[in-house]
Amino acid sequence: MRFIIKTLFIVLFFISNSIKAHEGMWIPSLLKALEGDMQSMGLKLTAEDIYSINKSSLKDAIVHFGGGCTAEVVSKEGLILTNHHCGYGQIQQHSSPENNLLKNGFWAMKKSEELKNPGLTATFIVRIEDVTSAVEKGVLKSMTEIEKQKVISNNIKSITEDAVKETNYSADIKPFYYGNEYYMIVSKTYNDVRLVGAPPSSMGKFGGDTDNWVWPRHTCDFSVFRIYADKNNEPAEISDDNQPYEIPNPLSIALNGVQENDFTMVFGFPGRTSQYLTSKAVDNYINIINPVRIEMRKNSLKHIDAAMDLSEETFIKYAAKQSRISNAYKKWIGQDLGLRKKDAIAKKINLEDKWLKKNKLNGELLEEIFILEEQKIQYDQSFSLFKELWYYGPEVIRFSYGFNKILNGDFEKELADKKTSISGYFKNYIQKIDQNIFSSLLPIYIKNMNNDLTSSYLIDLIDKYNGNYEEMAADLYKNSVFSSEEKISDLLKGNEKSIKKKISNDPFYLLSSNFINHYRNNVHNEFIRLSDLTDLKMKEYVKSLMNSFPEKTFWADANSTLRLTYGKVEGTFPRDGIKYTWFTTMDGIIEKNNTGNDDFKIPERLKDLHKEKNYGKYGNNGNLNICFLGSNHTTGCNSGSPALNAEGLLVGINFDRSWESTMSDVLFDEDICRNIMVDIRYVLWVIDIYAGAGHLVEEMNLVDN
Structure with missing residues (x-):
């Protein structure tokens, strides 16, 4: 039906x-x-x-x-x-x-x-199947959201296991329309x-x-x-x-x-x-999230492009990284221009006004979404800044944290893994470029972060250098074993006690571990909580939109x-x-x-x-x-x-x-x-x-x- x-x-x-x-x-x-x-x-x-x-x-x-x-x-x-x-x-x-x-x-x-x-x-699709009824089986209106999600998760596990039993297929069930529908994708990967x-x-x-x-x-x-x-x-x-x-x-x-x-x-x-973003969400995206991401990538590219122009060896090392960073950078600029030119916020408001006229008894739903988006924006921004610094910024931060496994995992196994993998990392790494990116991006990060959501360790470290990011970067890179293949290789030749002691006291390991732990404890959980609450309300809103405007198309x-x-x-x-x-x-x-x-x-x-x-x-x-x-x-x-x-x-x-078309995502x-x-x-x-x-x-x- x-x-x-x-x-x-x-x-x-x-x-x-x-x-x-x-x-x-x-x-x-x-x-x-x-x-x-x-x-x-x-x-x-x-x-x-x-x-x-x-x-x-x-x-x-x-x-x-x-x-x-x-x-x-x-x-x-x-x-x-x-x-x-x-x-x-x-x-x-x-x-x-x-x-x-x-x-x-x-x-x-x-x-x-x-x-x-x-x-x-290389993955091929075997079949796509609407499994909404099976996923929602046993879900009752009287249940709390936690109870509903537990039933849904158990159903998904059972459905996917049955779908690939005695095959070399994989199965994944994804929500569509914010969870109003579910489809199972069965695939085969080479x-x-x-x-x-x-x-x-x-x-x-x-x-x-x-x-x-x-x-x-x-x-x-x-x-x-x-x-x-x-x-x-x-x-x-x-x-x-x-x-x-x-x-x-x-x-x-x-x-x-x-x-x-x-x-x-x-x-x-x-x-x-x-x-399906609301006018409030589009406003936040255009005026808060995008400008800072653009600024951070612009500064990274300034250093990478200059270095690549001077050396063929550097060009090879940084070609893929430069492409990955610049692609989204230019896209976001075009997206911003298009959304502003086409009055995206006004168009969203117009749709919301039409919806409100048809849903006067349920008008508080949109207001609830706006309130959640207002609460969420500082965590959205923190999440965005974290991603830019951790995944697209100075590589030494994430690289150094990877040695956490040596401190807390199977020492011999992790040591062997690191000894074989570090050459691949340093094959495409130049300290001077990374150091310049670090000193350029960190002040942008600090300027745009909510103080309450910023790592106190990082703030104290910046204060130690009186806000001199160049001096701070020079000192950290000079004294860290993670900025040089020779230094980290020499360290890994030591015994377990000396290796663990050196890593745990390394300035970049201390920075990266404090940075990510602070993010996980103070940003991530609340970001996920508010995002989940917003998505639940958006599920209601999207369903209501589809019911209110049957003459319109609402593709997933x-x-x-x-x-x-x-x-x-x-x-x-x-x-x-x-x-x-x-x-x-x-x-x-x-x-x-x-x-x-x-x-x-x-x-x-x-x-x-x-x-x-x-x-x-x-x-x-x-x-x-x-x-x-x-x-x-x-x-x-x-x-x-x-x-x-x-x-x-x-x-x-x-x-x-x-x-002009990059805005079509929104x-x-x-x-x-x-x-x-x-x-x-x-x-x-x-x-x-x-x-x-x-x-x-x-x-x-x-x-x-």
């Missing part, structure tokens, strides 16, 4: 309000309800061709890549495509000044040359994923920070990997005995590309959206589960006097290169091939299409997602959004929000003609019609 009602609701919505057809990230098991609308826009497939548990479907070729990106299988021998920036960490790990894969690119000319990547995974090919970073990251999140775009943002399995085609740990994963129906590729207004769909694993926020979004190939007019045409060509690469900007440097071979107009079967009227825009609603972790045409053929790889505007995809013909051209790796293209099924 639940499914019938849900299906009817979606169908009625699309009959009455198709203008919003491009918005939403849809659960693929519910696509039958959207089939008519998609077909009216040009889709030539059925919902079951896209997602099915009874027959082969497009779903079977979609991969959750490393848990943070998407990839797609394009050959029967497990060859997968994803973004260059998704494979960037692996490319970096295989790089050295003597063999710089980041700079020069990499192409395995035979399978024995493909590079292993410990820890990298642990041997090898690097096959990647263009030089001057192509794979063409445009660098200058072009990141903007249009027009000319980035060759792809990399090639291959999934390996055991002799039975089942998941296995990395081994020379493994063989390429066999799949009967990989994606086929459209050699004729796309045209303006063509139907497109993007199939992948979007990470997180926040469409992204939560790293498989989704499908659809739209068409189209440009936009994002600002007064500015038009974004729907595609770019090779000519634009040369034009940008001629500016002299370092972000637009390209290999000489690319220039030569352009002069020769050597585009082979991938060209289009004497040129080569590079990227194109679409009105598909995407977000982070859609990186690497396949862009498919009306027949389900691969036409591009999603990798970005325009700057507010989607169908007039300006556009996703950016690299044209599959450019990808094939680079593999085949530029790199001379045509054997990889031969594995693929190219359709020319």
